[in-house]
Amino acid sequence: MQEIIYKSDCRFFRGDVPCAPHKNDGYHCDGCPYYEQTDRNILLIKLGAIGDVLRTTPLLRKLKALYPHARIWWITHTPDMLPSLVDVKMRFDMASVISALAVNFDLLINLDKDREACALADRIEASVKRGFILRNGVCAPVDEYARHKFLTGIFDDLNKFNTKHYVQEIFEICGFLWEGEEYLLEFDASHSFGLDHAKPVIGLNTGCGGRWTSRLWPDASWIDLANRLTARGFTPLFLGGEQEHDKNRMLAEKTGGIYPGFFPLKTFISLMNECDVVVSSVTMAMHIAIGLRKPLVLFNNIFNPNEFELYGRGEILSPSKPCTCFFRPSCVNTEYRCMEHIEPDRVFSAVERWAPRPA
Numbered sequence: 288m289q290e291i292i293y294k295s296d297c298r299f300f301r302g303d304v305p306c307a308p309h310k311n312d313g314y315h316c317d318g319c320p321y322y323e324q325t326d327r328n329i330l331l332i333k334l335g336a337i338g339d340v341l342r343t344t345p346l347l348r349k350l351k352a353l354y355p356h357a358r359i360w361w362i363t364h365t366p367d368m369l370p371s372l373v374d375v376k377m378r379f380d381m382a383s384v385i386s387a388l389a390v391n392f393d394l395l396i397n398l399d400k401d402r403e404a405c406a407l408a409d410r411i412e413a414s415v416k417r418g419f420i421l422r423n424g425v426c427a428p429v430d431e432y433a434r435h436k437f438l439t440g441i442f443d444d445l446n447k448f449n450t451k452h453y454v455q456e457i458f459e460i461c462g463f464l465w466e467g468e469e470y471l472l473e474f475d476a477s478h479s480f481g482l483d484h485a486k487p488v489i490g491l492n493t494g495c496g497g498r499w500t501s502r503l504w505p506d507a508s509w510i511d512l513a514n515r516l517t518a519r520g521f522t523p524l525f526l527g528g529e530q531e532h533d534k535n536r537m538l539a540e541k542t543g544g545i546y547p548g549f550f551p552l553k554t555f556i557s558l559m560n561e562c563d564v565v566v567s568s569v570t571m572a573m574h575i576a577i578g579l580r581k582p583l584v585l586f587n588n589i590f591n592p593n594e595f596e597l598y599g600r601g602e603i604l605s606p607s608k609p610c611t612c613f614f615r616p617s618c619v620n621t622e623y624r625c626m627e628h629i630e631p632d633r634v635f636s637a638v639e640r641w642a643p644r645p646a
Contacts, residue, residue: 327393338574345468370471452596472578478557490562492572494531511631513542520645582641
């Protein structure tokens with residue numbers, strides 16, 4: 288019997304099942320034209336919310352440029368959101384943890400300060416570690432590269448004076464220089480919602496999650512803005528998830544704007560791709576807009592505005608009265624709600640600056 292050769296260092300090699308080149312075209316490893324040798328294993332740990340995962344994807348561009356033959360692994364709560372540059376997409380569960388513990392990685396990057404992520408980074412073997420690990424039962428920076436991000440996360444006064452945006456910070460944690468690398472967001476561009484693009488479509492993302500109510504813009508302000516947009520010849524498109532369904536349906540009825548309903552995440556991304564400009568507070572939709580390279584009018588009240596990199600596409604609007612609820616999920620100000628002082632006329636003017644001119 289002829290000796291069968293297999294190449295486990297190939298990017299497509301699985302080991303447990305046939306690889307795609309064999310399954311699709313019948314190739315064996317010996318002489319396979321798809322053979323792509325890998326020379327190292329790199330693990331990213333970013334469990335977090337979908338928005339946090341999206342704003343970490345610029346790192347993939349840098350890693351691919353520096354280590355073009357690396358096999359990249361990523362452990363997260365939302366592996367379906369990871370782009371194709373990730374070779375091994377792993378949901379954070381026991382099966383993934385056991386698998387990762389059996390690999391000696393060349394580089395491990397943990398960007399989460401959750402106890403479970405730090406504990407995992409501490410236990411997995413790696414020649415080089417960057418980011419955060421667990422020491423004495425609490426999160427700690429691995430080295431000086433991560434110290435800046437660590438300190439701004441535990442002291443509000445340091446956070447307020449921070450001048451670095453998140454993408455720049457995570458590059459520095461890894462010892463890299465950020466050079467304008469963008470998000471990586473893959474989506475179905477063929478999905479159509481039948482919108483009339485003769486009028487610029489302005490996406491109005493009205494929610495911010497059930498926990499962070501301090502970021503909510505009043506319904507009356509959304510109504511005022513939508514009416515101004517319609518009068519100017521724009522099409523207001525209300526965006527949100529299941530939590531915002533009743534509110535968005537009410538806003539559409541009161542303004543004549545469009546609300547097509549709420550959708551699974553991948554479909555929602557395709558819907559946002561229909562927008563010419565997106566208006567949103569700091570939410571997942573903000574990161575989707577950045578990933579889609581859409582002009583963004585961003586409401587920010589409780590975070591340091593320097594944290595956000597819009598890549599020159601859009602602007603950040605803050606309340607005209609000071610926010611006293613820095614990094615708080617709910618408003619504690621008994622005198623006024625600062626989000627009521629992001630005036631609709633300012634938002635409308637910002638949209639006009641970034642939107643195409645109506646016909």
